[in-house]
Amino acid sequence: MKFTVNRSYFINNLNSVLKATSSRSTIPILEGIKMVLTDEGLVMTGSNTDISIELLVKAADDLQIASTGEIVVRAHLFSDIVRKLPGKDFTFDVQEGNQIKITSEHAEYMINGLDPSAYPRLPEISDDQSFAISAKTLRELITQTVFAVATDNSRPTLTGVSFTFSQKQIKAVATDSHRLSQRVVGVDNGPSEDLSLIIPGKNLQELAQLIADADEDLKVFLGDSQVRFDFDNLSFYTRLLEGAYPNVDRLLPATSSTSVQFHVSDLLSALSRASLVTHVNRTNAVQMEIDAENNRVNLTGNSPDLGKVEETVENLGIEGKSLTISFNPDYMSAALRASVTDIVVINFTEALRPFTVVPNDNEIDFIQLITPIRTF
Amino acid sequence: MKFTVNRSYFINNLNSVLKATSSRSTIPILEGIKMVLTDEGLVMTGSNTDISIELLVKAADDLQIASTGEIVVRAHLFSDIVRKLPGKDFTFDVQEGNQIKITSEHAEYMINGLDPSAYPRLPEISDDQSFAISAKTLRELITQTVFAVATDNSRPTLTGVSFTFSQKQIKAVATDSHRLSQRVVGVDNGPSEDLSLIIPGKNLQELAQLIADADEDLKVFLGDSQVRFDFDNLSFYTRLLEGAYPNVDRLLPATSSTSVQFHVSDLLSALSRASLVTHVNRTNAVQMEIDAENNRVNLTGNSPDLGKVEETVENLGIEGKSLTISFNPDYMSAALRASVTDIVVINFTEALRPFTVVPNDNEIDFIQLITPIRTF
Incomplete structure (x- = not known):
């Protein structure tokens, strides 16, 4: 040689x-x-x-x-x-x-x-079950969900992103049971039969990096416990996670009693200031006080050791009742960073019920769910 | 307030x-x-x-x-x-x-x-003993010597750089007992009395960073166990190391039997290739074979586990006898990176005696000494 x-x-x-x-x-x-x-x-x-x-x-x-x-x-x-x-x-x-x-x-x-x-042989994956997907679509599905996978191994299926491929759409879901991210995109030529598979989150991150510059289609080949992605001159194999992914649809609230719109950047920078003091606490929580009457949203971070930070966050409109709610600022920041629109709508029901973060554009099927923290 | x-x-x-x-x-x-x-x-x-x-x-x-x-x-x-x-x-x-x-x-x-x-009080340092030094000169003295200080604490004075200030010149020396770097620069207005002090190497690195952009003079104030550097709107205090610094002059060889000139960049890149295989060895040594008759210098790195690398390094002239010598490539690389000239002269005496690396310009008083390694 x-x-x-x-x-x-x-x-x-x-x-x-x-x-x-x-x-x-x-x-x-x-x-x-x-x-x-x-x-x-x-x-x-x-x-x-x-x-x-x-x-x-x-x-x-x-x-x-x-x-x-x-x-x-x-x-x-x-x-x-x-x-x-x-x-x-x-x-x-x-x-x-x-x-x-x-x-x-x-x-x-x-x-x-x-x-x-x-050197060990790679798994053989037949061509029987295969379909094409655009690199850009796959990359977006990954980056918009993968941050929400569980990092501990107590429920292994939650360390992966669940994908459901069908002829007309792809649904990707990740949750660590404290927050959830679900993205659905329409496709024209999905697989002829519906397929569900759970791919480990860290493997998807490697894949997203590899296809960062690709703008053509990937071909996806399904094996029993493996899946292969072919693109350019490269084949990427990842193992699949076994087990049933939980049915998350029933978790998504159908209604809301308070909705607030924010510029992503305004809320992100206020959260980064509040978390400076809350990060030292065992319960990392910021409090959001929504005053519907005065159209005012206040954010407070508090730590007995260090001190307190308080600020008014500019909002683009409040609908519904006043509400005070506490949540993990890191979960909210991750949700905002994944946003595909500059403005998001946050829909609350009650102070101790999960709330959703969605784009201000109904055409985009992207929902993030965050469980609040009880601070009293 | x-x-x-x-x-x-x-x-x-x-x-x-x-x-x-x-x-x-x-x-x-x-x-x-x-x-x-x-x-x-x-x-x-x-x-x-x-x-x-x-x-x-x-x-x-x-x-x-x-x-x-x-x-x-x-x-x-x-x-x-x-x-x-x-x-x-x-x-x-x-x-x-x-x-x-x-x-x-x-x-x-x-x-x-x-x-x-x-909050503790800072030491009071009187104005009795003080002098000025240009930021550029001090920065160069530090970066050309500080890498050679000892990093273990078995001989504490060696963890510092020894400075000898006099009316006409400043001498800086650092050694970890395996290699040595000594730089002497002329000055016009040094202290009226000769002064010697040893400053911890890592404190000097902080000082060098702080004065990275300064191009004016620093004022140096000497206390009993501290020294203060004043510049811009800032005072930098460092403790001094106690004890006598070894007399290194007697270590510097007066003559040589083999001298080779190299382009710094040629030797540096050859060393980086050789050290890829030698770094895994307990004794990290490369061998240099100087063939005076054929005007050829060969560099070899060898590791039983990984393999071997060999190359001819371009030289700009050999004087004296042929010689084969082994040394730590990291020490040589550090010496070359500190060089102030593009071409250096390496002066050897015997295979087991220390050799020197000096600029190819006699006007520059900068000598580096490296102890070879016995590999047989």
Whole structure:
């Protein structure tokens, strides 16, 4: 196995595979990247058992193949070496005993490779169940929900985002049982049969990063316990979470008795000031006092040790009754940062009942739910 | 005590004082900044027992004084609050029971201050022994030596940089006993009597940062166990290290049998490649083979676990005998990064004797010494 490749072109590809590679794995071979060179090109595979990435660097001017073969190379060391090589190109040449000679200008490395037959196989996922989705749509669905997944493992399904794909729409839901985010988008060519799957939140964050610049369609392939996303020259595998996702529809309040509209930026900066004092408290809570008569919203943060902050937050209209309610400012800030509109509507019912944050545009099907805190 | 101040102007000043404030101190009052407001202006003091900073914000258009007084305010909280306040200005108003009211536009904080009489006094340093030094000169002396101080505490004096000030020159020396850096610069108006003092390395790093943008003179005041640097509107206090600094002059070799000139950048990048494999070894050593006959310098890094790297480093001339020597690539890289010239001369005597790195310009009195490693 021997090839010569343009270094910066190669680094771009290597960076994607590195996302799936752990620098310290209990399975030592997974600290490596498997490299398989055929006449078609170089296939690089990285895996951390949670996600796997397989990437094809096509044979072309930038990649010249002298002889085919395969090897596993230590990912961390290899990436450091390639980054520091002096030349525009480098040559990668596997010699006897899995020794790899890497040369670039006057620098020559001879590093120990690992046996490629010891590298685990990736799951085979058939083409039977597959459909296309635009990269932009998927990226938005992820970033608008993934922050709300549970970070503790007491209910494993809640550490993932639940996706329901159908012919006409996709629904994504995440909740850690204190707050919830649900986004529904319409699509034209979803799967012919309805599909539900739960994908681990942190794997979705990696996927969202990988498709950050993509603007074409991804192809989604469904296996029994895995799902594969194909785009560009790359396949992204993630395991699925087993179990039934809770039915969250019944949690969403149908009516409200108080509604307030805010500019996202006004409320966000007031919350960041209030949380400066509340963050030291065990119960991190700010109080919002909605005075419907005087059309005034007051925000208060209080900490016995440090002091108190109080301010009037500009609102764009109050409907319904006056109300005083306390909530976690971090949940509210996360909900506001995910907003797709500059103005949001917050719908309350009672001081101890969950309230919703929605766009001020009925066309957008995006609802966030936050459970208040009892402070008395 | 009450003042109104331009927020961004205040933040610039506050940032300097914060450098001396610890967020967690065993002496709780030192987590605070002492603020003393007189008709002249606002004096802010921060201290972490190692260094102290006193800064005067002069009464002017940007600082309007309503009433004088003093208070201690929690540094971390106060800085966060000031940064997040909504307005261009803010008002700081000390009320009964050391309560501080901070207002800016529609936001109002009421935070708990601390008793200013509990704040420790800074050392008094008389004007008897003082002299001026240019900020640029001091900054260079620090950055060219401080990296070589000892980081372990087995010989406390070595954790500092030794300065010898005289009428005509300043000599700065740092060594951790494996390598040494000595810089001598000429001055016109040093102190009338010779002075020697050892200043803790990490305090010097803070000082170098503070004077990064200054281009005027600093005034240096010497106390018994402290030294004070005055510049702009700021006084920087640091404790001194006690004890005698070792006489390093006898360590510097007078002659050499092999000299090689290198472009700093060529040798630096070759070292960074070699250290990729040597960093995993307990003995982090690269080998340099100087072949005088063929005018060739080879650099080799080797690790039984990972592999080997070898390259020819371009040299700008070899004088004397051939030699093979091993050394820590990190020490050599630090010496090269401190270089003030693009080309350095490395002077060797024997494979197991310390060698020197000096500028290729005899006018510059800067010598770095590195002890080689025995690898056989």
